[in-house]
Amino acid sequence: MKAPELLLPAGSLHRMRAAYNFGADAVYAGQPRYSLRARNNEFRLEQIAEGIAEAHQRGKKFFVTSNLIAHNDKLRTYLRDLQPVVELKPDALIMADAGLIMLVREQMEKGLWPEVPIHLSVQANTTNSAAVKFWQKQGVSRIILSRELSLDEVQAIRNDCPDIELEVFVHGALCIAYSGRCLLSGYFNRRDPNQGTCTNACRWEYKTQAATTDTDTGDAAPVATLDGFNFAQEDEEAASAFSTTGSGQRHPEANKVWLIEEAGRPGELMPIMEDEHGTYIMNSKDLRAVEHVGKLAAMGIDSLKIEGRTKSHYYVARTAQVYRRAIDDAVAGKPFNPELLLELEGLSNRGYTGGLMERRPAQDYQNYITGHSESHRSQFVGEVLQVREDGWAQVETKNRFAVGDRLEVIHPSGNRVVQLDAMRNQDGEAIDVAQGSPIKVWVPLAAPSEGALIARLIA
Numbered sequence: 001m002k003a004p005e006l007l008l009p010a011g012s013l014h015r016m017r018a019a020y021n022f023g024a025d026a027v028y029a030g031q032p033r034y035s036l037r038a039r040n041n042e043f044r045l046e047q048i049a050e051g052i053a054e055a056h057q058r059g060k061k062f063f064v065t066s067n068l069i070a071h072n073d074k075l076r077t078y079l080r081d082l083q084p085v086v087e088l089k090p091d092a093l094i095m096a097d098a099g100l101i102m103l104v105r106e107q108m109e110k111g112l113w114p115e116v117p118i119h120l121s122v123q124a125n126t127t128n129s130a131a132v133k134f135w136q137k138q139g140v141s142r143i144i145l146s147r148e149l150s151l152d153e154v155q156a157i158r159n160d161c162p163d164i165e166l167e168v169f170v171h172g173a174l175c176i177a178y179s180g181r182c183l184l185s186g187y188f189n190r191r192d193p194n195q196g197t198c199t200n201a202c203r204w205e206y207k208t209q210a211a212t213t214d215t216d217t218g219d220a221a222p223v224a225t226l227d228g229f230n231f232a233q234e235d236e237e238a239a240s241a242f243s244t245t246g247s248g249q250r251h252p253e254a255n256k257v258w259l260i261e262e263a264g265r266p267g268e269l270m271p272i273m274e275d276e277h278g279t280y281i282m283n284s285k286d287l288r289a290v291e292h293v294g295k296l297a298a299m300g301i302d303s304l305k306i307e308g309r310t311k312s313h314y315y316v317a318r319t320a321q322v323y324r325r326a327i328d329d330a331v332a333g334k335p336f337n338p339e340l341l342l343e344l345e346g347l348s349n350r351g352y353t354g355g356l357m358e359r360r361p362a363q364d365y366q367n368y369i370t371g372h373s374e375s376h377r378s379q380f381v382g383e384v385l386q387v388r389e390d391g392w393a394q395v396e397t398k399n400r401f402a403v404g405d406r407l408e409v410i411h412p413s414g415n416r417v418v419q420l421d422a423m424r425n426q427d428g429e430a431i432d433v434a435q436g437s438p439i440k441v442w443v444p445l446a447a448p449s450e451g452a453l454i455a456r457l458i459a
Contacts, residue, residue: 003331004301007063007167008320009309012042016051018313020060021412021451023324027055028094029309030065031085034078036123036198037065040310045084052088061091067121069097079103086113092142096123105139117141122169122179127153129160136164143167144305147179147287151295151357158299165302170293171319171344172307174284174355176202188262201262202284222259222269288352290323290340294330314380314398314453317410318347346378346408346455378408378455382434384445391446392424395434401456402433409445411452418445 008019010027019027029043029051030036043051048064055062064085070078078100086093086104095101095118107113119142120126120135127146135143142165145154158166176184184201259269287307289296296304304327306319322340329337344352382395401407405420424442425431434441445452 001297001331001333002300003327004297005061005303006320006323006327007303007305008316009172009306009311010043010051010316011037011040011309011311012313013047013051013054015311015313015316016054016062018317019320020055020058022317022320023412024060024320026061026063026091026303027051028063028065028305030067030094031081033081034068034070034074035065036067037309048085048090049088052090055091063092063094063119064090065094065121066100067094067096067123069123070100075099079107083107083113086116089114090116092117092119094119094121094144096121098138101138101140119165119167120144122146125179129157132157132161132164132166136161141165142302144169147174148356151292154296154301154357155299158301162300166300167303167305168296168301169287169307170289170296170304170323172287173350174287174353176284188265285351285353286349287355288341288344288349289354289357290326290344291336291338292354292357293323293326294336297327297330312380313383314410314455315347317453318343321410321412321415342377378457380453381407381456382441382454384409384449384452384454385440387445387447387450391444392442393445393449393452395441395443395454396437397434397439397441398437399456400434400436401454406457408455408457409449409452410455411448413448417457 005025006023007026007028008024010016010019010029016027016029029048030041031043031045031048032038032041035041052062066082066085068074082093082104086107093104093116095104101118101120104113104118108115118140120140122144124135124144125146125148126132126135126143127149132143143161144167145157147169149157154166154168188199188201261267261269293304304323306323308315308319322343325337326340329335379399381399381401382397385394385396387393401420403420403423406417407420408415408417420443422444423431423434426440426442428442431441
């Protein structure tokens with residue numbers, strides 16, 4: 001079995017290095033103006049040049065993401081701004097807009113730009129083998145398949161299209177619409193998700209109110225605030241309420257209207273409809289498909305991709321390490337190790353789902369409890385900057401930890417758990433608590449620890 005490429009996000013050079021150190025074969029990064037990450041993204045031309053050079057020195061790959069759906073104002077500057085990036089010879093351009101792909105291919109075919117492979121972004125929402133073959137004829141060398149496909153559908157596309165590279169997302173945030181095509185952020189804030197400025201409106205806190213359309217104008221009007229509204233219960237009731245009656249008429253409950261109120265916009269009540277799957281303005285759980293790595297590798301999928309260019313270097317390191325182990329185990333013929341699921345619980349997440357890879361009840365895709373990430377098993381608390389000969393390590397803190405805590409030292413050579421028995425401040429004085437960022441403390445860890453990340457076990 002061929003090992004698929006492990007592709008990690010890079011929002012900065014620091015995160016890029018963490019990805020490589022912990023097992024990534026390649027990373028993807030993009031210019032803020034032309035990719036879907038306009039914030040928390042340090043990759044201007046200088047950083048892209050440094051990243052490509054360092055990747056190639058390590059024998060790794062560096063892909064440049066240029067996957068917005070462009071409006072005309074960006075079309076005017078696109079080729080001018082992309083040319084110096086292409087001249088750096090990244091390993092691929094990740095693109096979504098058909099017009100931009102045409103323009104870039106024309107520059108390459110005329111010999112004005114060096115040849116750089118083009119990978120079709122998930123933003124193009126490729127869901128069938130005919131679309132794959134179409135893009136292959138346009139000179140695209142890899143298709144990043146839509147997240148909305150099941151494993152069986154991925155297998156069918158692989159069978160129909162054996163001579164093109166296919167890439168599949170296996171971990172990270174999910175959109176509550178086809179990837180990048182959600183309109184909520186643009187509606188509320190005039191910040192277009194497909195221009196890289198999504199405000200994640202699907203994850204805001206909303207209140208739900210009963211409503212009626214029996215008004216003079218026919219518009220929805222509030223009846224009363226719903227305290228303790230239970231989406232799961234409503235989902236079950238809706239399944240029966242939306243069936244037809246014995247006379248063939250729609251059940252009266254089918255006409256029920258609800259109003260929602262976002263916490264930051266008190267008094268702005270928006271009508272929504274409920275069907276057997278609930279409401280669609282909801283917060284999606286995060287994708288976790290580590291248990292499917294073996295199946296995807298067996299299919300011959302060329303690349304497994306992790307989402308999260310705005311996430312921390314701890315997230316990058318941890319996911320790289322876990323998915324690296326999953327790939328190596330699969331290639332070695334080993335059964336899936338369920339401990340990998342538990343290790344990913346240590347990351348902040350909104351609850352996990354296998355997405356649409358396996359068909360599940362609709363409520364499994366949604367997180368109805370909170371729109372905020374929660375740490376369930378561990379918390380990232382520090383990064384080891386150096387280790388002295390006596391085994392004491394200097395740690396830059398990220399979150400609070402204390403003497404007596406159990407810490408997991410996460411290192412490319414392997415992880416280990418230690419009990420923290422002592423700690424000193426920068427002056428060498430004994431202390432009991434490191435209050436959090438941004439301070440430096442000394443703890444006894446011993447080698448190998450330099451460059452390690454430290455998580456406090458909390459469950």
